[in-house]
Amino acid sequence: MVTFLVGIVLLIVGYFTYGKFVEKVFGVKEDRATPAFTQADEVDYVPMNTKKNSLIQLLNIAGVGPIFGPIMGALYGPVAFIWIVVGAIFAGAVHDYLTGMISIRNRGAHLPELAGQYLGKIMKHVVNxxxxxxxxxVGTVFVTAPAGLLYNLMNGWMGMGLILAAIFIYYILATLLPIDKIIGRVYPLFGLLLIISAVGVGAGMVITGADIPELTLTNLHPDNVPIFPLLFLTISCGALSGFHATQTPIISRTTESEKQGRKIFYGMMIAEGVIAMIWAAAGMALFNGPVGLNELLAAGGPAMVVSEASTMLLGAIGGTLAILGVIILPITSGDTAFRSARMIIADYFKMGQSKILSRLWIALPLFILSYGLTKIDFTLLWRYFSWANQTTAVIALFVGAMYLYIAKKNYWISLIPGIFMLYTTMVYILNAPIGFRLDMGIAYIGATVITITLVATFFVAANKARADQIPLEEDVSGWSPSVARL
Known part of the structure; x- marks a missing residue:
């Protein structure tokens, strides 16, 4: 249990130390106007306070990833704790903070717009x-996962199809209505339930003295379990997740001051890391090791692990509340996934979103496509999601590195994790059954060549961008709160 507790302490310390360092590197301008005021439209650009934004951000980014991913990552043993702690502090939180803050500096722009601005016009179309x-x-995974949990919680008395329909109806409303009408009102309450459920499971393990394995030299690399690259894609949310780069611009459009960014973006990623630590520990400690966990996963997937762990630690009533907290996680990320997709498409085609019909024309095709994807096997969807997710993280980290390079600041804080994950995702897709199915040795060589080539290309483009003095932020000169309120 010492490894588990030390890991959580390190995450908290990381927020107050490395988080502050990253904030200093970026260079916060506390008095600079944010898009919540300069672009106010009462739909997506709506000023909200720090507490509300923080809880919404946590729910946006914390889908089933920091629960299902760490549960499956628990099969690797205590080495999973290292990736969660190191990944969250030095990669995931940096990724989220830079994405959110650069978006604030650019009218609340989403990742495709930022990629076009800092990595070239072609990248804008690719990333879009x-x-x-x-x-x-993500939206599809976050429909099927909570539907399965609800189906199990109600012992099947409500049909799976009806549950899916109910979730889709909620998603449609949350995607179309102004952000402060549903999301801004219910997310803070859901956020409290999420925190209570995670703390309950964690405290339950501590109080009962659960046998959470310690990290040792002998289990640092489990026998017959290849850690690289699978561990770094299995545990994504909770350590590093490109999905977050699609969510932070939602809150960059509601943030009132740049000074709030560390708490909202960096801090909530650390909170997600704590949640991931708790569920990874539960997976390792409660089911008689990897063999028992594997059997439970084979019988009912991560959802069954959540149900069993919650009931075991908290009893029938407490366990039900904990399961509800877990159900809320994917639902409150699924709705913002569709909302973000709607906003990205609207930005790409320069379609105003003040009228609900304009939002509807974009949203409906997305929901139709998503419903079709629910017919595909969840496990297969998760594999493609994991690779696409971490590849998106690579793009976001390189955007952050380019921004800092042009600004003549310490770009290594973003480039180093970007290079690591670039190599990791390349090895995976070259070797994986869903990819090119190459021998692992060839995959290593191919990934090395691709990584070196792309990093060299980055520096060539970065030097050119610095010489051309690519603008880093929108011009808000002449803005004042009194003008914004007219």
Whole structure:
């Protein structure tokens, strides 16, 4: 249990130390106007306070990823704790903070717009298609996962089809209505339930003295379990997730001051890391090791693990509340996945979103496509989601590195994790059954060549961008709160 507790302490310390360092590197301008005021439209650009934005951000980014991913990652043993802690502090939280803050500096722009601005016009089109595909996968995964949990919780008395329909109806409303009408009102309450459920499971393990395995030199690399690259894609949310790059611009459009960014973007990623630690520990400690966990996963997937762990630690009533907290996670990320997809498409085609019919024309085709994807096997969807997710993280980290390079600041804080994940995703897709199915040795060589080539290309483009003095932020000179309120 010492490894588990030390890991959580390190995450918290990381927020107050490395988080502050990253904030200093970026260079916050506390008095600079944010898009919530300069672009106010009472639909997507709506000023909200720090507490509300923080809880919404946490729910936006914390889907089933920081629960299902760490549960499956628990099969690797305590080494999973290392990736969650190191990944969250030095990769995931940096990724989220830079994406959110650069978006604030650019009218609340989404990742495709930022990629076009800092990585070239071609990347704008590529990332736009890639981001929409990722969000469709996320939205679909976050329909089927909570539907399965609800079906099990109600012992099947409500049909799966009816549950799916109810979730889709909620998603449609949350996607179309102004952000402060549903999301801004219910997310803070849901956020409290999420925190209570996670703390309940974590405290339950501590109080009962659960046998959470310690990290040792002998289990640092489990026998017959290849850690690289699978561990780094299995545990994505909770350590590093490209999905977050599609969500942070939603809150960058409601943030009132740049000074709030560290708490909202960096801090909520650390909170997600704590949630991931708790569920990874539960997976390792409660089911008689990897063999028992594997059997439970084979019988009912991560959803059954959640149900069994919650009931075991908290009893029938407490366990039900904990399961409800877990159900809320994917639902409150699925709705913003579709909302983000709607906003990205609207930005790409320069379609105003003040009228609900304009939002409807974009949203309906997304929901029709997503419903079709629910017919595909969840496990297969998750594999494609994992790769697409981490590839998106690579793009976002390189955007952050380019921004800092042009600004002549410490770009290595973003480029180093970007390079690592670029190599990881390339090895995976070259070797994986859903990819090119190459021998692992060839995959390593191919990934090395691709990584070196792309990093060299980055520096060539970065030097050119710095020489051309690519603008880093929108011009808000002449703006004042009194003008914004007219």
């Amino acid at each position: 298609a890639f981001a929409v595909l990722l969000l469709l996968l």
